[in-house]
Amino acid sequence: MQVVRLAYETDFDGWRRAARAMRARGVAPESALWTVDGQATLFDGADEPAPPLEAAPAGAFRVPKTFMDLAPRVILHRSDERFALLYRLLWRLQDEPDLLHIASDADVARAHHFAREVGRAAHKMKAFVRFRLASEEDDAYVAWFEPAHRVAEATAPFFARRFANMRFSILTPDTCVHWDLAELSFTPGADPADAPSEDALEEYWRTYYASIFNPARLKVGAMQKEMPKRYWRNLPEAALIPELIAQAQGRTDTMVRQAPTEPSRRVVKAAVRNSRDAPWEGQAPTSLAEVAAGVDHCRRCDLWRDATQGVPGEGPGKAKLLFVGEQPGDQEDLAGTPFVGPAGQMFDRALAEAGVPRTETYVTNAVKHFKHELRGKRRIHKTPDAGEVTACRWWLDAERRIVRPRVVVSLGATAALAVFGKATPVGKFRGQALQLPDQAQGVVTYHPSYLLRVPDEAAKAKAWAMFVADLKLAWSLAA
Amino acid sequence: MxxxxxxxxxxxxxxxxxxxxxxxxxxxxxxxxxxxxxxxxxxxxxxxxxxxxxxxxxxxxxxxxxxxxxxxxxxxxxxxxxxxxxxxxxxxxxxxxxxxxxxxxxxxxxxxxxxxxxxxxxxxxxxxxxxxxxxxxxxxxxxxxxxxxxxxxxxxxxxxxxxxxxxxxxxxxxxxxxxxxxxxxxxxxxxxxxxxxxxxxxxxxxxxxxxxxxxxxxxxxxxxxxxxxxxxxxxxxxxxxxxxxxxxxxxxxxxxxxxxxxxxxxxxxxxxxxxxxxxxxxxxxxxxxxxxxxxxxxxxIGEAEDLDLAIDPKLAWALRNRGDFPVDVNTADRERLLRVPGLGVRAVDRILDVRRFKRLELDDVKRLSRGIEKLKPFLICADWSPGALTDRADLRQKVEPRQLDLF
Structure with a gap:
């Protein structure tokens, strides 16, 4: 039996030196016994002292990086088994280099389990350390804490980053951590009496803890799973728990039994006044402001349900040229203005090339709410149907009546349907002036998003040229 | 005041x-x-x-x-x-x-x-x-x-x-x-x-x-x-x-x-x-x-429906779509494994890792998941096939968490 004595409980370097030497000498895991100085072992006296562990020749063997990530964490576990488990893994890696990938192997699973418990202990330390003010003058704080595993040293840098400008000490039975605004230092384990016994703010913290608790939904098991009892004695708020649990049912019953109280008369009067002043609806709008307000509350079809807002037209109230698109897209729906997304940018470029100032035109859509379907987490555009186009003509007609443009340009088939009231194919009717019943002239052309979709370069250039030509035609008709 | x-x-x-x-x-x-x-x-x-x-x-x-x-x-x-x-x-x-x-x-x-x-x-x-x-x-x-x-x-x-x-x-x-x-x-x-x-x-x-x-x-x-x-x-x-x-x-x-x-x-x-x-x-x-x-x-879930309170929605989905099961833990892709009731994201990622080096047996899956009994009807492993279990009429009773009686 080969006995190895390590200098202290978390002596990773000592373990590493010894393990390296023993594996090089072929000491099987079954014949190794790991202890920490000061611990008595069963084999005391019955065994020859271990030979001094000289450093192994450099480059004797290599281990996967995952092992070097795992081992320093496992060693912080309080189980006595940890050194032997790690040595067994190290031993087995000789013949099974991929061992650590087999998470379902019993040894690997055990090591992962230890590492997870250590990780949890570190996380709980970050959560449950409670500082008490030790010196108002220095703004210095001291905490007493009992970690589930030996994580104090490993967790100290977290506190130093978080409280870089505050002096603190965390006292634990294993190691004590101190931060002096510049450096972390460590001293041997301490006693709870070394920390302050109270803090003036704890009364406020307990008040908060008791008030944020909802007695109508008691779930004691869920609480204890995350805040195990072993931590309670150092948590100022935990003393309240039994009382809060005991009173919960009674408090809930009282709430449920209580008859609703009468609201004060002042409140009732104010409500009546508000409902009387509510806006009055129903008549056709006579101004663009009324259109904008109306579109946003429109329930003429169901598209409002999944959309953010109704998107009214934009532009001067006396524009000579009125553009009608299809419907707002994802970006327009969020922003509340027409033609601001990718198609809108394409539209702006074409207008610039055709010499049409957008600010002198009125730009709107045939349908004012964004019709889409969800694909995964994306909203994908869906063409509005004839019913929706018809329902929304109420608003388009109002806009045309108020703006009274000389020329109405329909961008795409849906817009043409809305403007002319019947299918008006773009390919057949584009490039010419068409008479509209309200004495305006109509032009039909492509929707700018069509230009985004044309696949090959030659066709794209051709469509672009036609689109720009149509915009120029419309502008000249309006002049 | x-x-x-x-x-x-x-x-x-x-x-x-x-x-x-x-x-x-x-x-x-x-x-x-x-x-x-x-x-x-x-x-x-x-x-x-x-x-x-x-x-x-x-x-x-x-x-x-x-x-x-x-x-x-x-x-x-x-x-x-x-x-x-x-x-x-x-x-x-x-x-x-x-x-x-x-x-x-x-x-x-x-x-x-x-x-x-x-x-x-x-x-x-x-x-x-x-x-x-x-x-x-x-x-x-x-x-x-x-x-x-x-x-x-x-x-x-x-x-x-x-x-x-x-x-x-x-x-x-x-x-x-x-x-x-x-x-x-x-x-x-x-x-x-x-x-x-x-x-x-x-x-x-x-x-x-x-x-x-x-x-x-x-x-x-x-x-x-x-x-x-x-x-x-x-x-x-x-x-x-x-x-x-x-x-x-x-x-x-x-x-x-x-x-x-x-x-x-x-x-x-x-x-x-x-x-x-x-x-x-x-x-x-x-x-x-x-x-x-x-x-x-x-x-x-359909728009007018409520979720089943007795079992979790993933299990409910699996019971409704038995045709998609059993899933072979050694060959199925990530998307399919994620749909197995009882396998979480972490378990699935581990399975995919282990799989590159060995064929998984029931014991392996057991160590990577929480509770193997619920998984059995939906999985094929190197040493396990559910056979007719997947299609049994009383499967729900077998996998449903037991209601404890007040004593």
Missing amino acids: AVLDLKRKLAILSDAAKYDASCASSGSVKRDSRGGKGVGSTDGGMGICHAYAPDGRCISLLKILLTNFCVYDCAYCVNRVSSNTPRARFTVDEVVDLTLGFYKRNYIEGLFLSSGIIRSADYTMEEIVRVARTLREVHDFRGYIHLKLIPEASPALVNEAGLYADRVSINIELPKDESLVSLAPEKDVAGIKKAMGAVRLSEDAAKDKGRKTRPPKFAPAGQSTQMIVGADAATDGAILKRSESLYGAYRLRRVYYSAFSPIPDATSRLPLQRPPLVREHRLYQADWLMRFYGFQRAEI
């Missing part, structure tokens, strides 16, 4: 805030107090729960209202104008001092500040922003801040809130627009949606690397919202459909579901029966399936 001491104010204004389920301090950027003059850090990934109340909820942030005076009259809310609950109001400095005092003692990760609406939306929003600004600029506080946005507040104030906050939220409150109109008459769904849309545009702009004049930052932990479950007649299907559309339209990080719970001084406009807490739990499970397991809402 009597002057309230700070402890009494804290009791009133935290009691008033507890119906907001969110307490997360996760998902922000990584930063700490080194090189600054104050305290605080955030870890980027998951937040820290500093305590748990006996209701099983995590306490991560100091979650309080600036004031519970409110001009709105939302039936489900304890702070509605017509309620006779005790009222209080913090000063900006009081909130700042409490936050820093609690933070330095390691009680909290930061502040979650909300407020009743007093005077006007802009006035209220300005007060909320003032607290955050003082914490960040005067005290160089680098902990987590979650601010509630007032939907009607001006865009400039919302943008300033986003500058100081890690996360912002606006509660949609109820799954159906019609219920909001009847239960919360002053709240305006259109206004809420518009505000969420504006937040998403600001987030997108802050992330857009191509822009020359990129705004400095905007709520790096994104936005979240909350829906109250059981205060109106909406089905689970309708609730999840709303979540689905909120995730899609506004890129919300989280939708919180809060089972309507009895409040002191309730109004007669509310149902007497409160929903079982397990309903809320099932909704969260379904929500996770949509966000992390590649399920579409329509696969989980």
Whole structure:
């Protein structure tokens, strides 16, 4: 039996030196016994002292990086088994280099389990350390804490980053951590009496803890799973728990039994006044402001349900040229203005090339709410149907009546349907002036998003040229 | 009016805030107090729960209202104008001092500040922003801040809130627009949606690397919202459909579901029966399936349906789609494995790793999962095939968690 004595409980370097030497000498895991100085072992006296562990020749063997990530964490576990488990893994890696990938192997699973418990202990330390003010003058704080595993040293840098400008000490039975605004230092384990016994703010913290608790939904098991009892004695708020649990049912019953109280008369009067002043609806709008307000509350079809807002037209109230698109897209729906997304940018470029100032035109859509379907987490555009186009003509007609443009340009088939009231194919009717019943002239052309979709370069250039030509035609008709 | 001491104010204004389920301090950027003059850090990934109340909820942030005076009259809310609950109001400095005092003692990760609406939306929003600004600029506080946005507040104030906050939220409150109109008459769904849309545009702009004049930052932990479950007649299907559309339209990080719970001084406009807490739990499970397991809402539940309270939605889906099972744990792709009830994201990733080196047997799967019995009917391993078990008529009884009898 080969006995190895390590200098202290978390002596990773000592373990590493010894393990390296023993594996090089072929000491099987079954014949190794790991202890920490000061611990008595069963084999005391019955065994020859271990030979001094000289450093192994450099480059004797290599281990996967995952092992070097795992081992320093496992060693912080309080189980006595940890050194032997790690040595067994190290031993087995000789013949099974991929061992650590087999998470379902019993040894690997055990090591992962230890590492997870250590990780949890570190996380709980970050959560449950409670500082008490030790010196108002220095703004210095001291905490007493009992970690589930030996994580104090490993967790100290977290506190130093978080409280870089505050002096603190965390006292634990294993190691004590101190931060002096510049450096972390460590001293041997301490006693709870070394920390302050109270803090003036704890009364406020307990008040908060008791008030944020909802007695109508008691779930004691869920609480204890995350805040195990072993931590309670150092948590100022935990003393309240039994009382809060005991009173919960009674408090809930009282709430449920209580008859609703009468609201004060002042409140009732104010409500009546508000409902009387509510806006009055129903008549056709006579101004663009009324259109904008109306579109946003429109329930003429169901598209409002999944959309953010109704998107009214934009532009001067006396524009000579009125553009009608299809419907707002994802970006327009969020922003509340027409033609601001990718198609809108394409539209702006074409207008610039055709010499049409957008600010002198009125730009709107045939349908004012964004019709889409969800694909995964994306909203994908869906063409509005004839019913929706018809329902929304109420608003388009109002806009045309108020703006009274000389020329109405329909961008795409849906817009043409809305403007002319019947299918008006773009390919057949584009490039010419068409008479509209309200004495305006109509032009039909492509929707700018069509230009985004044309696949090959030659066709794209051709469509672009036609689109720009149509915009120029419309502008000249309006002049 | 009597002057309230700070402890009494804290009791009133935290009691008033507890119906907001969110307490997360996760998902922000990584930063700490080194090189600054104050305290605080955030870890980027998951937040820290500093305590748990006996209701099983995590306490991560100091979650309080600036004031519970409110001009709105939302039936489900304890702070509605017509309620006779005790009222209080913090000063900006009081909130700042409490936050820093609690933070330095390691009680909290930061502040979650909300407020009743007093005077006007802009006035209220300005007060909320003032607290955050003082914490960040005067005290160089680098902990987590979650601010509630007032939907009607001006865009400039919302943008300033986003500058100081890690996360912002606006509660949609109820799954159906019609219920909001009847239960919360002053709240305006259109206004809420518009505000969420504006937040998403600001987030997108802050992330857009191509822009020359990129705004400095905007709520790096994104936005979240909350829906109250059981205060109106909406089905689970309708609730999840709303979540689905909120995730899609506004890129919300989280939708919180809060089972309507009895409040002191309730109004007669509310149902007497409160929903079982397990309903809320099932909704969260379904929500996770949509966000992390590649399920579409329509696969989980139809719009007019409710979730099965006895079994989790993934198991329910598997029982309805037995034709897709058993799945061979040694050959199936990730998407298929994620659909096996009882296998979580982590177990699946481990299986995929192990599989590169050996064929998995039942014992292997057992060590990688929690409970092998529930998995058996749905899996094929090197040494296991469920045979006719998958198609047995009484499969549900076999895999359903046992109801314990009161002894």
